[in-house]
Amino acid sequence: MLSYVLRRILQFIPTVIGIMLLVFFLFNWVGGDPAYLLAGKISNPEQIENIRRQLGVDQPYYVQWGIFVRQVFTGDMGVSWATGEKVSYLVWSRLGPSLTILVPMLVLSTGIALGLGLLVAYFRGLATDRWIMVACTVGQSISILVYIIVLQYVFSYELAWFPVQGWAQEGGLLLIPFCILPVMVGVVVSLAPDTRLYRAFFMDEIQRDYVRTARAKGLTEWRVMGVHVMRNVFIPVLTHVMIQLPGLLAGSFLIERFFSIPGIGREVLLAVERSDFPVIKAVTLYVAVATILVNLLTDILYRWIDPRVQLK
C-alpha cells in the first residue's frame, strides 16, 4: 500500500512539471507583456519600463522560469497585479465560500441522481424510463446560464423567497438563506447528466449474475436494488463524483458570479477580466495538483470500499 502510494506520487512528478511548463508557456510566453494593459491609458515609456521591471517580464525567459519554479516550491505565488494581495492568501480565503456551496450541492445532487437513476433503470424500457430520459436530454440541452437566470428571477425577484445575491461575512447560520438558491441551481443543473450516467451504471449491474441469485433466493426487490446493486454501483459513482470535484471548485464560477459568492470561481473570472495573471496562474496550478491528488485518493478509496480491488 505504502509503496503503491509512493510510486504514484513519483509518477506525478512529470505531470506536475508538464503543468508548470504549460502555465509558464501560456502566461509568460503567449501572455507576454501585460505592462501596457496595467499602465493604463495615460502612460509614458518610463512608466511602462518601470512596470516591466517590477513584474520581472524584462528578464530573459530562463530567469523568469527560475523565479516561477521558486514561487511554486515555496508556495509564495507573488501578489495580485490588481489588488496587491498575496495570491496564496487570496486563494485560501476564497476556498471556504466555494466549499460551502459545493459540498451540499454534491451530496444532494448525487443522492437525488442515484435515486432517479435507480428508478429509471428499474423501469427500463417502460414509459417512466423513457419520459425521464427524454426530460434529461432536453434538460441537458438548455444552457446552465438559462437555469441560473430563470431560477434567480423566479425565486429571488418574483417570489422574493431568497436574497438575490450576497454573502454573510460572519458565516454560520446567517449564511443559510444565501446558500439555498445557489445550491438548488447547482443540483438542478447537474441532475440531468448525472441521472443519465447513473442509469447506465445501474443498467450494467442489473444484468449481472448476482442479481439473479439474489432474486432467486427470495430477497425483496427493495433489498436487491437498494443494497446489492447499489453497493456495486457505488464504485463508478465514486469515481464520477471525485473526478468532478476539483473542476467544480473552479467550474462553479457562473453560480458564484450570479450570486456574488466570494469563491474561487468568481475570483478566477475577475482575474481573467483584469488580466491578473498571478491569480489565474496560482488557481490553475493548485487545481491541477488537487486533481492529481484526488485521483490518487479515489484509487485508495476503491480499495477501502471494495477489498477485491488490487492496487498495483
Place this chain on the structure above:
Amino acid sequence: MRQSERVAVFAVLAPQGLWSLAWSRLCRDTLGLIALGVVVMYLAVVLAAAAGWIAKDWSHEAGVNYAPPNGWIFSASPSEDRLPVARESIQVTPVAGVVDPLAPVIETLRESRLALAQEPQRLATLPLGADKWGRDVALKTLKGTQTSFIVGLLAAFLSVLLGSLLGAYAGYFGGIVDDVLNWIYSTFTAIPYLLLVLAIAAVLNQKGISTVILILGLTGWTGVFRLMRAEYMKHRNREYVLAAESIGASHARRMFYHILPNVSHVLLVQLSLNVVSFMKSEVILSFLGFGVGVDTVSWGSMLNEAQTELLLGKWWQLASATLAMALLVTAFSVFTDALRDALDPKLK
C-alpha cells in the same frame, strides 16, 4: 419487417460496407432521422445566414425599443411603461443686441430631426419582439445561430484533427513518441476544462470568432486523442496493416490511408459530441464577454442582454435564444446517439 428482410438478402448478395450498413440502420431509427432532419434544417439556416440571404440586416433597428412579440409564436401585452413625458416649452424673449451663438447649430439639429422623422416608421410589434435598441429578435436569433453553430462546428473539426493526428502517432508508433504525447495528454487533462479555456482566454485577451474557435479546439482534443490512440494500438498489428507494410507502404500511408478509414466511425461520433459541447462552451464564453466581439451576435451575447431585460419583464429575447439553442442541442444529442448506435451496433 420486410425492409429488414430485404437488407438481409442484400447482405448475402453483395457485401455492404460499414457506411451503407450504418445508413440502413440509421434509416430504421425514426427519432434519429427526425433529429438529423432538424440538424440539416439548422445547417441550411446557417448557410443561408452566412451567405447573407437571411438575417443580413439583424442590426437594423426595425421596431420600437422592446417591441413585444406579435403573437405568432409568443404573445405578450404591449408594454405600458412608456409614459408620455410632459414637455414644457420655455418662452425665450429675444433681447436686443444679444446674439445666440448656438442658433445655427440648433437649426441644423432641428432639420436633422425632421429628416429622421421621415424615415420608415418603426414597428410596434415584431414576430419575436425586439431588444433594447429595437433590433428584431427573430433576425438576431438566426444570426446568433449562425455564429454559435459555426464556432461549434469549426472548433470540433480543429479538435478532432488535432486529437486524431496526435492519437494516431501515439498509438501507431508507441514507445517514446507515445510517452511524450501521453505526457502532454495527462498535463492537459489535469487542468479542468473550463479553467483551461478561461486561462487561455485571459492570455490571448482578444475577442472574436476565430479566437473562440482556437481556444475550444486547442483544449478539446484530449478525448479524441485517448480514443484514437487506443484504436491505432489495436489496428497497427492487424493483418491488413502488415500486408500493406509488406508491399512497401510507408508509415504515413499505413496510418492515414489504410487504418484511418477503419477507425473513422469513432471520429464521426466524437465530432458530433464535440460540436454539442463546444456550442455550450461558446455560449458561456460569449456571455461572460470573452467570446465573440460586440459587433457579432451569438446566443451567449443574447443571453447576456436578456439577463437585464428579464428584470424589466422583457422575456422574449431569453425565450428565443433558449429555444433555438435547446432545439439544436437536443436534436444534435439525439442524432449523436443514433449515429453511435448505427455505427457500432455491438454497443447497444
